[in-house]
């Protein structure tokens with residue numbers, strides 16, 4: 001059974017105990033998480049390797065979904081011709097990216113912007129004491145963007161509370 005903060009039994013039965021219910025009320029697990037956890041536990045029947053996956057959380061912005069699992073489980077999530085990714089994408093009607101939980105900001109942003117690559121990252125200090133992260137992507141802005149930049153900004157805010165400024169190496 002996919003590992004989450006919820007009890008395996010509660011996910012399977014669909015009837016949550018008080019402890020699991022509290023985690024939902026506190027927002028530790030969202031409805032979106034619950035949908036994905038249930039879907040993953042269904043997909044386990046066809047792809048038993050998913051049983052070992054540790055699920056962290058999912059966030060969504062403008063139809064782009066990021067699912068965070070343990071970094072060591074990325075291979076499991078992508079096994080079998082990325083069937084799992086397609087199943088999540090088809091069921092929820094969103095573009096799906098699977099990312100490893102944890103890691104430093106650079107690694108997080110590289111994964112988030114992939115397949116685009118980052119040239120440099122700079123921290124900008126704002127007079128009010130907050131910071132923004134300037135991301136310079138390599139090359140010129142492509143006509144057809146492989147990544148939705150506005151959605152990426154929102155996802156970085158939700159996942160790491162980072163405010164991004166995105167630029168390209170060449171203008």
Ligand SMILES: [Zn+2]
Nearest residue numbers: 007010017020
């Ligand atoms: Zn429970």
